[in-house]
Amino acid sequence: MHRDQSPLSARSAPGPVPPLHLELDQMQDEFTRVPVRAKFRFDPGMPAVITFELLAARGPSLIWHLGRGLLHRGLTAMSGAGDVRMWPTLPGERSSSWLMLASHEVEALFELPTESLATWLDATYRVVPSDAEMADLNWDGFLTSLLDGGRPPSA
Template sequence: MDRDTSPHRAHSASGAVPALLLAVDQLLDEFTRLPGQARFRFDPATPAVVTVEFLAERGPGPVRRLGRELLFRGLATMSGGGDVRMWPTQREEQPSSWLLLESPELEALFELPTAPLAVWLDATYRAVPAGAEPDGLDWDGFLLELLEGPGVPSE
């Protein structure tokens, strides 16, 4: 899992990284696993965030937006806090990580295969290196919208 953290590295021409479809297990309890799939998507316009859709057999599945850095760190060590955490498992036969998603209504624990996720995350860091996430943001437009937004008195 090597990623270039140099802010001087140029973004790829398109920044496009294909979606990753992973076979995942939801751990319902100590002995029960529910196999499923999760689709990971990366948009270079919002590079700090990875969109994960947990695919359901029927209808749309839940979608979560997770920090790219949280996912990357969670492949090797405990990462995250609060309602999203990820850490590597101790299984030797196939390296994996656990992803815990919590909310007031729900708690879900997923086991993700480490190798394909690591390769995919590396591709996202080649498209937009760590530290370069704010480079593509329109700061002037954001500040203008913030300053001229509703509720701001005009003179």
């Protein structure tokens, strides 16, 4: 899942898990790294989705919506397919993972520290366990939007 907003909606409330700010490295090529600031946000009303924002020094930020399970699995094994993929780096001095974001026009590869991300993700799972992620989704509204030709349900 990426920048497009899903017609699945749930009750949304401010999350008790504060946003996570991380310093990432964007790989320009195999030898060139560019530092990038990123923010991860969790909304307990949509617990299966993590908002990932690349904070630009100038200009607008870039926002992607990533599966929480994809991020969690990507800390230890290959995860995802298509637009978003994540996997751990080779064992070495620092614990990190690769995050690949792709669109029709471009691909971007980021190295991110796994320890901070793992701790933060664990906090989100304490708020909403994985087996409860879909409990509060508005399935009736989602199905109505599909049957009505893709128009989002009215509130």
